[in-house]
Amino acid sequence: MAGLVDNVKRLFTVSLGELNPFRSEENYISVDIGSSTIKVIEARTGTHGLEVLNFGTAPTPSSAIHSNMVTEPDLVADALRELLEHKGIRARKAVTAVPGPAVMIKRVSLPNQSPQETEQAVMREARNFIPEELDNVNLDYQVTSTEMEAEELEVLMAAAKKDIVNSYADTLRLAGLTPVVIDVDYFALDNMYELNYDPLDNQVAALVNIGSRYSSINILKEGRSTFTGDVPVGGRDITEALVRDLGIPADEAERIKLGVAAGDLDEEQVSMALLPAVDALIEEVHYALSFFWTAATDERIDVLYLSGGGAQTPELANRLAERAEAPVEVSDPFGRILIDDEVDVAVLRRRASEFAIAMGLAVRRPVDK
Ligand SMILES: Nc1ncnc2c1ncn2[C@@H]1O[C@H](COP(=O)(O)OP(=O)(O)OP(=O)(O)O)[C@@H](O)[C@H]1O
Numbered sequence: 001m002a003g004l005v006d007n008v009k010r011l012f013t014v015s016l017g018e019l020n021p022f023r024s025e026e027n028y029i030s031v032d033i034g035s036s037t038i039k040v041i042e043a044r045t046g047t048h049g050l051e052v053l054n055f056g057t058a059p060t061p062s063s064a065i066h067s068n069m070v071t072e073p074d075l076v077a078d079a080l081r082e083l084l085e086h087k088g089i090r091a092r093k094a095v096t097a098v099p100g101p102a103v104m105i106k107r108v109s110l111p112n113q114s115p116q117e118t119e120q121a122v123m124r125e126a127r128n129f130i131p132e133e134l135d136n137v138n139l140d141y142q143v144t145s146t147e148m149e150a151e152e153l154e155v156l157m158a159a160a161k162k163d164i165v166n167s168y169a170d171t172l173r174l175a176g177l178t179p180v181v182i183d184v185d186y187f188a189l190d191n192m193y194e195l196n197y198d199p200l201d202n203q204v205a206a207l208v209n210i211g212s213r214y215s216s217i218n219i220l221k222e223g224r225s226t227f228t229g230d231v232p233v234g235g236r237d238i239t240e241a242l243v244r245d246l247g248i249p250a251d252e253a254e255r256i257k258l259g260v261a262a263g264d265l266d267e268e269q270v271s272m273a274l275l276p277a278v279d280a281l282i283e284e285v286h287y288a289l290s291f292f293w294t295a296a297t298d299e300r301i302d303v304l305y306l307s308g309g310g311a312q313t314p315e316l317a318n319r320l321a322e323r324a325e326a327p328v329e330v331s332d333p334f335g336r337i338l339i340d341d342e343v344d345v346a347v348l349r350r351r352a353s354e355f356a357i358a359m360g361l362a363v364r365r366p367v368d369k
């Protein structure tokens, strides 16, 4: 476990707090604020590894997230505070993520030089690729090369507007939490994968997170991220298609999609409306994957791991497998994670895919900077 934690991505650490690597037993909360659902996990690193102590979800107040930013921090903070109270979560140090679409990501090769020289080179690169004043962005980078003797180092750079990063940090503070790390959801998925899966030699895996308003794609070669992208479609589009095609209200469409109720509709009517929407989403994901295929002509994707609330959409996994001509699995973010006895494991397992990002955030600690 320690090895995995050593490997985690470190981005946007906003506050280093009072660090003490030997006091890692305290509980941390990871908070994934999506446009449809807030997901939280309380976890602790104990002697046997990372352990989930509590978890929960709450609906995100509608229109509180706009353009990848929390535009109504008070409302989201209220919902978050209530959720924590309701679940009896008392930990206060929190790790969260900004949405991938808000983040400018670039991979560069730099000469293998001193850390100071690398930092200067990163700043030069940043001025070229970031279409903003650097004063207005949070920028971070990580050397991803594993070969420290190599002539060139691979460096992953990520930047997001300060306004956006602050909107998430402020939301946590308003909810009474102390943000200690602000990550990027793509990299959290990466860490979720690293915690639970062993990439095979030469294996190319695509992590596809189907959220509500966007879906992200993160392609890993032998476990290392080589491509990230997103498409502006998700579970919300499927619900909207049901509303449009069946002439029903949004809340009913949502319940039908979740299989909770079919109202007066029969199965065939539902699937006639659902399947074209699922296929439209698959086309968008496939289109984004095709950028990877174009850039890496000799590569193929060996396996796709779905996550996010939308991963549970009926027929999505098998139809995507057909379209991408590769096996598709719904990822299990808790596969190798200890779960406290008090946790309602049945609910956690049923909703596991929704917690992929929150689980990836749960490995982040301020000491890893
Ligand atoms: N069992 C299920 N079957 C189908 N869809 C589901 C299921 N559970 C959740 N969803 C859908 O998943 C979506 C929410 O997923 P998620 O929590 O990953 O999104 P989000 O993080 O709130 O949104 P985003 O990241 O796009 O801002 C909603 O559209 C919801 O309808």
Ligand SMILES: [Mg+2]
Binding pocket: 033, 034, 035, 211, 212
């Ligand atoms: Mg999300």
